[in-house]
Amino acid sequence: MSSFSREIRSFLVVSQSDSIRAAAERLNISAPALSRQLQLLERSYDTKLLVRSAGGVALTAEGAALRDEALRWMAADAAFSKRLQQAGKKTDLRLRLGVMEGLVGTLIPRLTTRLEALYGDVELDLAVGTTGDIIAHAEALELDMIVAFNMPRLSRLVVVETQEYHLGAVFAPSLPLQGDGPLALATALKYPLCLPSSALSMHTRLLAEILSERINPRVRISSNSISALLTFLRQGAGLGFLTWPDVCADVEAGTLCFRPLANRRLTETLSISICRGNNLGDTTGVVVREISETLASLGR
Structure with missing residues (x-):
């Protein structure tokens, strides 16, 4: 549903057309009906917006100003609607993540910011330690994902990305x-x-x-x-x-x-691994992407 009046929307079509008739055809209404809409708009603003001639139709200075302002309104309205839709799609996320101690101060703050932009409230349950410590948490089914150096190949883990x-x-x-x-x-x-x-x-x-x-x-x-x-x-x-x-x-x-x-x-080989039987469901791919892009943002 548009937030703008029928008259404003019709006026913008006219401003992009060669004539009232051509604009009416684009709007699928009669030319007299379109003319009545334009007259109503001119009365509303108490100013002349269009100049009609045998050669077609042209905007007055006031009409050009209204066109530019209306386009800005519509762009702002579309952006606001998109933000509302994205906000409506946000869901809380709980991520049980095994991570090396050295990555806590660099990866985690940036990753949290990215995930909160997608899911709203995010709860990170971090298991921090050496590779051996993290593997123990994974074997106890306490993790969804792992970001760690030099991870061994284990049946419970699926390594999805590595970086040296x-x-x-x-x-x-x-x-x-x-x-x-x-x-x-x-x-x-x-x-x-x-x-x-x-x-x-x-x-x-x-x-x-x-x-x-x-x-x-x-x-x-x-x-x-x-x-x-x-x-x-x-x-x-x-x-x-x-x-x-x-x-x-x-x-x-x-x-x-x-x-x-x-x-x-x-x-050192840094791996992003998914733990089999994790609780992430359909969000798994998104979280992997966000971790990967966050690591890339660190540089080097």
Whole structure:
């Protein structure tokens, strides 16, 4: 149903036609009936809107102003109607999501904003921990989806998307290592290190690369908590090795710096997985898309 009068709608058709007769044919009414509508509109605004001649019909200055204003009204009305329709389609969403600790501060706030725009009230039930911790939650049927690094292939999980991220050197701006280019691992190892413990999947491969440099590093702290490592790194306690999603919020805030490692193939594979028997139903594909696009928005 249109929010605008029949006369306004007819006037807009006339403004886009060569003659009253042509406009009447488009409106499927008689020319005299259309003329009466236009006369009623002119009386309503107490001004001349059209000039009729043997050559057709033309808008007066007032008619052109009304046409432009009416088009703006109709565009605003259409946009408002669309917003109402979208609001009417919103439904609450509860998402049980397993996620690595390093992604909580970067992925989750942005994902929540996107999901709330689609579904209104969103309840996120987060299971945060290492890959092993998250798998345990999935085996207990406590999760709908998982976003985690280096997930194994399990019968209860369907991996729908993967993305590789390089490990990079992470450090406070106070360390004299700032720059855009890759950083040699040997240079990074001159500083005290804040390293992931063996509980984290990156530990073994990272340690092998460090040992290949034949340098005895100074380890300031090792932890299975990305948050703990980030806390020490922000304080300038040393240098660490993490992925871009782990640190992008800190880099954007200026509290940490990130440089890729030169000539290294140290990568972490981030997976989006669906848990079989999840409670999402028809919303599964939409949630996967929103997670994927949110990760893409992080960059690198």
